Amino acid sequence: MTDTKIPVTILTGFLGSGKTTLLNRILTEQHGKRIAVIENEFGETGIDHELVIDADEEVFEMNNGCICCTVRGDLIRILGNLLKRRDRFDQVIVETTGMADPGPVAQTFFVDDDVREHYALDGIVTLVDAKHVALHLDESEECQQQIAFADVLVLNKTDLADAEDVDRVERRIRNMNAMATLLRARHAEVPLDAVIDVGGFDLARALEREPQFLEPEYPYEWAGIFRLEAGTYTLSTEAGNDETVSVAFFEHDAAEGACSRAAERAVRPWAADHEDSLGEPIVPSDVVRRLDATAPHRHELQVPRTGHYALVTEHFPEELALRLEDATGRAVAPLASKALVGAHEHDDTVSSVALSTDRDVSGERFNLWLSVLLREKGTDLFRMKGILSLAGSDRRVVFQGVHMLFDARPDRPWGDRPRRSDVVFIGRNLDREALEQGFASCLC
Amino acid sequence: MSLLKKKGPTLNERWRVALGDYATCVAVDGERAVVGTGEGHVVPIALATGAALAALPAHRHGALALASSRGLVASAGHDGRVRLGTREIAARVATEEGLAFSPDGARLAIADGKRVLVVDRDGETQASFEPLASTVASLAFAPDGARLATAAYGGVRVYDLASGASRELAWKGSLLHVRWSPTGRVIASGTQDGAVHFWRLDEGSDSEMHGFPGKPRALTWDARGSSLATAGGELTCVWDFVKGPEGSRPIVLAGHGAPCERLAFHPSKGRLAAGTRDGEVLLWTPTRGVRPEAVVELGSEVTALHWIEGGASLLACVARGDVVRFDVRD
Structure with a gap:
């Protein structure tokens, strides 16, 4: 009687992150499929769908109270009942409350006999409200857990937040979960194949997202490639959060992928001693310079010959209002730049x-x-x-x-x-x- | 040609009804059975002939639980409703074991989420017990009808219906069943952790049988309360409650091709009937041997199994929707 297993998608995210919008889009666009929706009792708004079952999030501890083996008792019952029909569902979507810990939800699919036999957890999709998530992250462990557990992170409502804030949030959640696919969206508009049938718990497909979760981590956050004329430039900084900021400046090519190569090239110099800046001009070098960041500064930067150069910085340029100006005081934009996964930037637990x-x-x-x-x-x-x-x-x-x-x-x-x-x-x-x-x- | 005459009982099909829909719950009451289906139909069937009688109102999204006594049917569905005759009661029954009539049929117990309701045959509330910490997975009246027990995550609770007082039998784990022994002195329950837990109410003691390869699915007492048959995963076994079960080994039954989903002890003899996941119905007499005395194939997971007509026949339902009556001949 064992047919192919029924795939299950878990939708998590804080109140207001757009779970219901995404759910409604899935239901509308997947109209050929028989989908059962398991919703928490405090659903954000009504869903117009044939089968919506209210769940009462009940967390059970298994194995005599082992805290790591907590499961959702309500899901065990509901998923069991859903099997008892002539035509089985093609898919199940579980929408959790904003405060739910996804751990017990996920573990239910590995611990209970019946659930394990008939269902396959396809993926955990976490919606993140680009404007408000920073606040939630600071205040809520559940919010952090929802991001940590995700196979797919949808950074939603990007139209309601400043571009810079969105970048910052993206880096932050990427830092917390380097494994998930990260998508930006407005009104939860993401391609359905990015959130359905993602194979997040399918070992045979574990490798498909290899590149994302293997981004190298560096002790610096940003690399930029500049085209500079021979002459004198100014690197201006404001006071930052730390007392110093280290920078590497060296000649580099500007071909595709130059930022990643520059980041890689900075590894060795960075591991060596950094030289404190004592007012001498910054010149292309394999020595990393450590600049004072307790007050605003204007550092002279000398370019011996026209060409392409890489600038690698310990913090994101915007944190220090760091900018490169030419002799006329005009800002020089990088040809390319890349935010790097900063190994040291783990403010989040x-x-x-x-x-x-x-x-x-x-x-x-x-x-x-x-x-x-x-x-x-x-x-x-x-x-x-x-x-x-x-x-x-x-x-x-x-x-x-x-x-x-x-x-x-x-x-x-x-x-x-x-x-x-x-x-x-x-x-x-x-x-x-x-x-x-x-x-x-x-x-x- | 063998000249050996086959000994032991035979299962002879008397009639078969194809409902064409998953039989999710069954109640047997006098001369008829009532079957609830995955689509929500509630169909009474005459036990003598297999004739389907006039259907009762359906439950949107499916029927979950059924109970019937002296001709009055109670049904619960995914729609959050309990129907009792012509009455309708809002109640969120979570499992197949969330409805039970008292032995005399005067009262119906309803597991409404975490709450327990007791109503009379007119649907009038007689008692409403405060919510438990967790959803009620199973409930059952004691054989004397004076007590009602519920199983949930965290333990079993026994209510004295006359006084309203309750007694908690706490256990750290999710309890799935309430099975009173026919003497009313022991309650057994399967646990989500793959064990069978039981309480001796008079002694105030409890014990647990571990080692099932899967979640216990079926538990049934024999008529005298001296044996408890249990099935979890591939293991189906019978525990002796006269000399044990503490310190004793169960009788481990053999011959079933798949896990037993349903077990039913004969109402008077020591004969055990089982229905398996791959659609077998088997008969054992565990005290005589671990091999089955009779096996028939139904081809689809057995979802219900009841002795009827005082033990002369068996009623089986399968996932595919067939309801079958077997006469058991020795």
């Missing part, structure tokens, strides 16, 4: 840690490390995903987890593709160094 290596991993040691990690930190680990190149195996091994629940399996052979291992953790109070060390201890 929720963050992502991505680990990556081209060395093989010992399956035995990795298992041991992860089992200890999940036992000790499972509560704080929201989601994890990875692809491993295991020593002695010609197939890729993919794994994923939600809190302490963990699932791994061999995937297709490596073939000609370079073998590498990539792991990403999303959680609360992650200790990056400890994770790096733990992972390193598993390498062959």
Whole structure:
């Protein structure tokens, strides 16, 4: 009797983030499909749809109170009842309240026998109100969790917020969840195939979003490529949040992807000592300069010959009102610039840690490390995903987890593709160094 | 040709009705059964002939639970309604086990979300018990009708209907059933954690049977209350409540091809009927052997199984929508 499993999409997001708008769009555009909607009792507005079931968000602890094995009892009952009909549904959408913790919702799909047998969690879609989310993030743990758990983040209502604020929010939520697909939207207008059938919990598809969750992290936030004439420029700054700001300035090409290459090139200089600026002009160099940021300054910047240059800055330029002016005082805009995932910029307790290596991993040691990690930190680990190149195996091994629940399996052979291992953790109070060390201890 | 004569009981199909829709809940009452369907139809069927009688009002989005006593039918649906005869009561019943008539049929208990309502045959409220911490998953009257028990996340609660006083049998976990022993002295319940928990009410003690490979789906007492049959995952077993079950091993039954979804002990004999996920109906006499004495195939998950006519026949419903009566011959 086991047919293909019914895919389930979970819609989360704070009150006012646009969940109901998105839900109505899905229902309108997917009109050929039989969709059951499970809504919380305090739904924002009515939904005009054939089958809407009210849920009463009841969080159950399983296994005698293990906090990591909390599930939604109401969902177990409702999803069970939905199976009892002649024509099964093609899809189920669960809309949570704004204050819901997505953890128990997700875990329900892995813990309960019946739910696991008949349903497949497709993805968690979190809507984020571009204008108000900063406030919610500061005040609400649930808001952070909803972002952390997401497979898809829809940064909604971008038309109602300043472009700069939207950029800032995007960087912030990207920092918290480096794994999710991030979409910007007005009125929750996103392509449906970006939120439905995303395969967020499908191990066979775990790799599809590889590029997103493996953005390297740097100890600096911004890189820009400039075309500069030989001569003297001024780098002006206002006072910032920190006492100093480090910058790297060096000659660089301007071809496509130059910002990423410049960021990569700055890694070594950045790891070396930074030179405090004592009023000497900034010149192209492999030495990183540390500028005072307690007061406004105008630093002289000398360009020996006309060409392309890279400027890499510790903080985003707007934080210090940092700008490059030519001799006439006119601002020089970069040809290209890129916001980088700043490893140090973790004001939020929720963050992502991505680990990556081209060395093989010992399956035995990795298992041991992860089992200890999940036992000790499972509560704080929201989601994890990875692809491993295991020593002695010609197939890729993919794994994923939600809190302490963990699932791994061999995937297709490596073939000609370079073998590498990539792991990403999303959680609360992650200790990056400890994770790096733990992972390193598993390498062959 | 074998000259060996087959011993033991046989299951002989008397009639079969195809409802064409998932049979979600069934109640047996006197000479008829009432079947609720996934689309919400409520269909009485004459047990003697299998003839469908005039349908009762439907529940939009599906029927969830049914109870029937002395000709009065109570039905609950996804529409948040309970129908009792011609009366309608707003109540959010969450599971198939959320409606129960008292043994004398005078009262109906309704699990309305976290609240419990007791109404008389006219639908007039007799008692309304304050909300529990969690949605009621199952409720049942004690065999003497004087008490009512509910199961929910966090424990079982037993109400004395005369005084309104209640007694909490707390347990950290989600409890799925209320199964009074025929003596009214033990309540058993399956748990979401894959165990069967039971309370001895007189002694005030409780115990748990672990180790089921899946969530317990079916629990049934034999007529005397000396055995409890349980099924969870592939494991179907019978616990001895005379010498145990503490410190005893259950009788583990064999011969079923898939997990048992439904179990029903014969109303007087020690015979156990089971319906499986892949559509088998089986009969065992557990004290005589672990192999089934009879097996028939229905081809679709068994969703209900009841002994009828004093144990002379079995009524089975399957997911595909067939209602089948078997006469059991020894």
